[in-house]
Each structure stands twice: as structure tokens, then as C-alpha cells.
Amino acid sequence: MDKIVRRCIRAAVVICDQLHRTPTQPKIPPVPLDLWTNFTQAASRTELARRQKWLIAESVCEQQLRTNALRLRESLFDFCQQRVDTSPPVVLGELIADLQALDGEFDDSSIDLRGQTIQVTTELIELECLELGRFEIVLSYDQLSDCTTPYRVLALDPYLAHEDGCPHPHVQSEQLCAGEGQQAIRTALEQGRLLDFFLLVRQVLRNYNPDSAYTRLDQWHGVDCRDCGDRVEGDDVSGCEPCGAQLCRDCVISCEDCCQYCCDGCSHGCTDCEQVHCHGCLKACRECKQSFCESCLNSEHKPGVCDACCEKEKTEACQEPAEPPQRQPTTQAEATHATTVEVHTLRVGQAVLPA
Amino acid sequence: MKIFVINNDGAGFADHVDIEPGTTVDQLFQRQVSDPKPGNYLIRVNRLPATRDQLIQEGDRVSFTPRKIEGA
Numbered sequence: 001m002d003k004i005v006r007r008c009i010r011a012a013v014v015i016c017d018q019l020h021r022t023p024t025q026p027k028i029p030p031v032p033l034d035l036w037t038n039f040t041q042a043a044s045r046t047e048l049a050r051r052q053k054w055l056i057a058e059s060v061c062e063q064q065l066r067t068n069a070l071r072l073r074e075s076l077f078d079f080c081q082q083r084v085d086t087s088p089p090v091v092l093g094e095l096i097a098d099l100q101a102l103d104g105e106f107d108d109s110s111i112d113l114r115g116q117t118i119q120v121t122t123e124l125i126e127l128e129c130l131e132l133g134r135f136e137i138v139l140s141y142d143q144l145s146d147c148t149t150p151y152r153v154l155a156l157d158p159y160l161a162h163e164d165g166c167p168h169p170h171v172q173s174e175q176l177c178a179g180e181g182q183q184a185i186r187t188a189l190e191q192g193r194l195l196d197f198f199l200l201v202r203q204v205l206r207n208y209n210p211d212s213a214y215t216r217l218d219q220w221h222g223v224d225c226r227d228c229g230d231r232v233e234g235d236d237v238s239g240c241e242p243c244g245a246q247l248c249r250d251c252v253i254s255c256e257d258c259c260q261y262c263c264d265g266c267s268h269g270c271t272d273c274e275q276v277h278c279h280g281c282l283k284a285c286r287e288c289k290q291s292f293c294e295s296c297l298n299s300e301h302k303p304g305v306c307d308a309c310c311e312k313e314k315t316e317a318c319q320e321p322a323e324p325p326q327r328q329p330t331t332q333a334e335a336t337h338a339t340t341v342e343v344h345t346l347r348v349g350q351a352v353l354p355a
Numbered sequence: 356m357k358i359f360v361i362n363n364d365g366a367g368f369a370d371h372v373d374i375e376p377g378t379t380v381d382q383l384f385q386r387q388v389s390d391p392k393p394g395n396y397l398i399r400v401n402r403l404p405a406t407r408d409q410l411i412q413e414g415d416r417v418s419f420t421p422r423k424i425e426g427a
Contacts, residue, residue: 097402098402101402101403104402104403169426170426170427176426177426177427178424178426178427179424179425179426179427180424180425180426180427181424181426183365183366183367184363184364184365184366184367184424187366187367187369188363188367191369193361193369195402196361196363196367196418196420199363199397199420200363200420200424203397203420203421203422203423203424204424204425204426205426206422207423207424207425207426208425208426209425209426209427212425212426212427213426
């Protein structure tokens with residue numbers, strides 16, 4: 001017999017045994033026989049109490065009969081609702097056929113009898129023009145009954161992985177996040193449809209869901225700086241803390257006061273000292289409304305007002321016209337005029353008053 | 356005649372079904388799968404690729420696996 005066929009048979013025997021040991025949903029849901037027994041016994045007691053005219057006992061038995069009837073009804077309703085598992089039992093011949101068919105679907109497949117694994121190699125996976133390399137899907141068939149995900153996905157070309165080690169948008173730490181395929185994969189394993197299992201995993205690897213990926217493809221090899229557009233990778237990527245924009249080291253700005261990193265849009269220079277600050281560290285002058293940092297804004301004389309406005313106020317205060325001083329007469333004529341101003345008019349005690 | 360049908364869409368389904376003799380793969384697909392486009396599926400008969408107009412025989416094993424399965 002072919003060596004490969006022998007390996008397939010030996011692996012299939014172990015798998016068949018594993019799957020038969022796995023507790024699966026019963027073919028037919030359990031019938032509530034105990035509840036039926038309780039109900040019929042309660043009916044007999046009620047009938048006996050009625051015949052004997054034991055009124056109190058009859059009342060109690062009727063209550064018990066009613067309770068048992070309700071429980072039986074609920075249980076029969078659940079019985080009718082339960083899904084009957086109609087999937088065929090795992091057959092050794094089908095397992096062997098599945099294992100033999102792997103060669104036709106995958107670039108490479110092999111069975112490790114000692115490690116009790118089956119592995120297949122995919123073609124080179126390419127998503128949105130980005131080559132991710134080949135992947136190996138390794139099924140540990142000795143864990144089929146114990147583990148919910150008895151398989152791993154290994155990257156065979158790790159140099160194509162993202163810098164954080166993520167080899168595929170939906171693979172992390174050798175675990176595939178199967179998403180839409182999760183239930184179908186689980187069902188295929190439970191039913192021993194190994195070929196379907198490997199096909200399903202491969203189809204997940206062949207597709208990309210940008211809304212739910214460990215690492216997005218547009219960030220696979222660095223990101224574009226939001227401000228200058230240069231490609232930036234790894235530790236050279238900085239983030240604007242207020243808005244989250246990704247920037248290169250040349251474009252990122254550190255606020256002079258709080259030191260947080262900002263982009264050009266989230267920062268501004270102080271009108272006075274011109275040093276760059278984040279918007280949170282700039283305040284508007286109460287007078288001129290321009291933006292200033294804290295040290296340039298709070299004048300000694302007037303908080304919330306910039307130095308320029310304070311100076312301007314002082315200057316304006318100095319320029320206000322004062323009351324003109326009394327001028328002393330400098331000539332005789334002026335002095336005479338000053339002394340001949342009438343105090344009294346024509347009559348003593350009377351003076352001409354203006355209208 | 357009785358065949359074994361596997362639909363790997365959604366939660367997965369695998370069971371024996373009765374079909375009329377002379378049923379093609381395409382006709383079976385239209386009956387079993389809600390998607391109207393067979394091109395969106397990998398179709399295998401007895402674990403081998405099949406054409407849409409291929410006639411299904413008694414006891415065949417036919418599987419439909421979606422090409423597009425999105426991970427998370």
C-alpha cells in the first residue's frame with residue numbers, strides 16, 4: 001500500500017476515535033418520561049381522593065396535578081422546538097478520502113503521525129496588491145475533542161509581515177480570527193469534514209475585511225505623514241495628541257508649555273513671543289482678542305491682558321487733557337482789569353444777574 | 356436519488372437530500388444556496404472541481420464553499 005495512503009489511514013483512525021468521543025448533540029432530544037410519570041401518578045392520587053371523598057386531600061391532589069400538567073406541557077413544548085441533529089456520523093472512509101484530497105487543493109500537504117498534526121500550505125496570498133506570502137494551516141487532530149480552535153496559521157514568509165510581527169490582517173500569534181467563517185469551520189471539524197475545514201480557513205486568508213483587521217493593509221508598510229505626505233515607518237511615526245493624526249518627526253510639534261505633541265493644525269504661535277503652543281495653552285487677550293501664551297498674557301497690572309494692550313492703556317491715560325492752571329497777570333493792564341471787575345452794580349447790595 | 360450535500364455558507368449544513376435524476380450542479384446550487392451566483396462559490400463533486408452543467412449521480416457528495424469569507 002502506498003505510504004501516503006497508510007499515513008492517511010492511521011491519522012483518520014485517530015481522528016475518527018477523537019470525534020466519536022466528542023459529546024455531540026443527541027440525535028433525538030430526550031423525552032420527558034419522568035415528568036409524564038409524575039403527572040400520571042398525580043392523576044391516580046387525585047382520582048383516589050375523589051372516590052374516597054377526602055375533600056381536603058382531593059383539593060391538594062388537584063393542585064399537584066395541575067402543577068405537573070404545566071411542567072409536562074412546557075417540557076413537551078421544548079421537546080418539539082429542539083433541533084434534531086441529522087448530520088451523518090463520522091465515517092472512517094470519508095476521513096481518509098478527505099485527507100487524500102488535500103493534495104489536489106493545496107500546494108503542499110503532509111501528515112505528522114508523531115506530532116498528530118495535518119498541515120497544508122496555501123499559495124502565495126495577495127491582498128489588495130500586497131503580497132503576504134504563503135501560509136501553513138496546521139491542524140492538531142489530537143485536540144479535536146478538547147479544543148475549540150485546534151489549529152494554527154503560520155506565516156512561511158515572515159519577512160513580508162508587518163513590523164509588529166502580524167503576518168496577515170486576520171492572524172495574530174498564529175491564531176486566525178475567522179469572523180464569518182467561524183461557525184462553518186467549527187461545524188466542519190465537529191463533523192469530520194477535514195477538506196471543508198482547510199478550504200474554509202484558506203478562504204478566510206484569501207479575503208480582507210478592513211473594518212475588522214488586526215493591522216490594516218494601508219498601514220502595512222508605514223503610514224503617510226498627514227502634513228507633508230512622506231512615508232513614515234516604525235518609531236519615526238508620531239501622533240498628534242489632540243486629533244490623532246500620524247506625523248513624521250519633522251512635522252510633529254511639541255507645545256512649549258505642556259509638551260504634548262501636536263500637528264500644525266492643532267498648534268499656533270504666541271502673538272508676542274511667537275513660540276508654538278497647543279491650542280489648549282493659548283488664551284485670548286481680553287482687549288485685542290489675539291492669542292497669547294500664559295507667560296505673555298498675564299500682565300503684572302492687569303490679568304488676562306497682553307503687555308501691548310496694557311502699555312496702550314497706560315499711554316492713553318497719560319495723554320488725557322488736564323484742567324488748565326490759573327494764569328497770573330503779567331502786565332499792569334491785566335492787573336487793572338482784574339481789579340476793576342465790578343462786584344457791585346449801581347446800587348449797594350444789588351447786582352445785575354444774568355437772565 | 357439520494358446524494359450528500361454540504362453547504363459551507365453561514366453555519367454550515369451537511370446532509371443527504373433527494374434529487375431528481377438528471378439534476379445538474381447548477382440546478383442543485385439554485386435549490387440549495389440563496390446566492391444566485393455560482394461563481395461566488397467553490398463547487399466540488401466528490402471532492403473534485405465540477406462544472407455547472409455536470410450531471411449529479413446517485414450517491415455523489417456535492418459541496419458549496421463561499422469564496423468570500425471575511426475574517427475579523
